[in-house]
Amino acid sequence: MPEAVPDQFQGFAVDKKENWNRPKLTSYDRKPINAHDVVLKNETCGLCYSDIHTVQANWSPIARDNLVVGHEIVGKVIAVGDKVTEFKIGDRVGIGAASSSCRECNRCKSDNEQYCKTQAATYNSKDVRSDGYVTQGGYSSHSIADELFCFKIPDDLPSKYASPLMCAGITVFSPLIRNLGGADAKGKNVGIIGIGGLGHLALQFANAMGANVVAFSRSSSKKQQALELGAHEFIATGEDKDWAEKYDDYFDLILNCASGVDGLNLEEYLSVLKVDKKFVSVGLPPVEEKFEVSPFTFLKQGASFGSSLLGSKAEVQQMLDIAAKHNVKPMIEEIPISEENCAKALDRCEAGDVRYRFVFTDFDKAFTA
Amino acid sequence: MPEAVPDQFQGFAVDKKENWNRPKLTSYDRKPINAHDVVLKNETCGLCYSDIHTVQANWSPIARDNLVVGHEIVGKVIAVGDKVTEFKIGDRVGIGAASSSCRECNRCKSDNEQYCKTQAATYNSKDVRSDGYVTQGGYSSHSIADELFCFKIPDDLPSKYASPLMCAGITVFSPLIRNLGGADAKGKNVGIIGIGGLGHLALQFANAMGANVVAFSRSSSKKQQALELGAHEFIATGEDKDWAEKYDDYFDLILNCASGVDGLNLEEYLSVLKVDKKFVSVGLPPVEEKFEVSPFTFLKQGASFGSSLLGSKAEVQQMLDIAAKHNVKPMIEEIPISEENCAKALDRCEAGDVRYRFVFTDFDKAFTA
Known part of the structure; x- marks a missing residue:
């Protein structure tokens, strides 16, 4: 007997940017279920720095009353639209930072659906098919997304570890494979700047792909950690002023995973790339x-x-396969979802006080719907 | 009987940036002839906008007394170093914007010698092997360059037309073939910004490679010209404010050939690229x-x-083959080299008053050496 889909979902919502770190438990009308949509009862959701940028209105204004963020969602399917072919009730499914697209353009049809010009983000974005509906994220009881943006989670990958792969994971995995000629990166030298939510996964994936991995950080405080995560070399750019001379003509790719660009010496990094x-x-x-x-x-x-x-659906699948094979796993701090814990996690993440990803859990205790 | 190489060469030289457009006929000690060097008696030299940037000290200070610029040189070989294998006395040879390199690094050995970190420019640059010698360009009686940076000119290509290919030609040809998957660009959409010294050659080469070529200019004043040069479409960005919407997801490559970037709307151009x-x-x-x-x-x-x-020697050869096959030819204004004509050409080029390349000729009348 399928679970009924409630007309209202519940979530932890921010009403205005001044309250960015004080989400309140709120109910809201759900999005209509369109023909290709999949409805999840959410189990876990990672906290991505994009959530903070969005509720602080760093990128664009908050586009609705009571915005719920969160786009590293894993949950169980409780309903599907008429045209959904890939998922059925009971499947465990992930949703990342995009949730719908036109399905018809050249990009949608060539494994670049994440670049569809009408693509709707998972939150704070106008849904493609539901006139005027501004999407809500995964700090919530349920989520709805087009099946093109839903990903089957392997049975042996717990939801809490799968969550950060839905955004942070694919965000680093796609440029690695696109710029290293595929998933076999043997003989390639890859630089990863910033050991945080994105970087700690980039180090693992680049290593899993067989590359020689060089971690960049300002200080050497994260050296041991970086080496454990898969880096073969470590450069503290603030301590080794001559590093660029030593690494002349060395890198096949440098991936910047730091959340800011201020103070980053682009010229120095470009100088150590191969032609x-x-x-x-x-x-x-x-x-x-x-x-x-x-x-x-x-x-x-x-x-x-x-x-x-992000990355295409095909790339998410490839990422999950590689993660399973090479035991790539985000380092997470679990935090039961609640008003108090949303506030705490947002504050601590903004302060850089997390190694390396908060994942909200215990959704069944927080939501009555 | 080989022609003797004089110890002093003659050239039209600028002594300081204030006199950038008043070169004077000067004699100067020539560079030593190293083992891989080729010595030319010059026949023609194109005027590249780099010449102006250099004598105006826009890029770096003038590095010697009486600097001679010019790096689109064609001449006849009159002497070769002991280890030269590719050229012999009497050959007609071109030299572009680079004149020597280490010959030993990975880049020199993998058809990227133009990116050698020790590469010396043809003028205003320290020669790699001649301790402290600052190189002199081609507004001169003779030139000397390493054979790695000398290019055999096909017999049926007159020197005056070959000259602009040595810098302008290869500068646009290399990024075209490197970013379009080789010299066959059928089915690719290529945008060329700026119809000038570089752009008028880019239009021809992109067309010769089989691409669909779109010329960008601020106004439509060069439309007819652009179409004659090989463009299939023309966009006047200053007149058609909606152009970017019409060309959504269209371009495989946009090559900016304009000599400045002020006022160029990068965001708009990036918006029309494919993924x-x-x-x-x-x-x-x-x-x-x-x-x-x-x-x-x-x-x-x-x-x-x-x-x-620039481009590699291998790419210069490929460019000359394609130019011969498809009749790619710079549009030039010939100007007999002299103090007065150097001044005139520099002034007019700076004012944008040339369609599209000055080529200095009649070197035998200007120099007595």
């Missing part, structure tokens, strides 16, 4: 933080600077 | 002109921004 290689930034700072670049900065290596958005 | 594609800037502005970029600018397309430096 025609990329510096890819996946950490997203407040919109007003910018790099200044001159074509000269890039000239000496034919280098380029770019970014990358 | 994972590049905006490559080969026009080089004064060092203080910069783009401001945020990772967000790149996110929606997984786009990247990069630059590119």
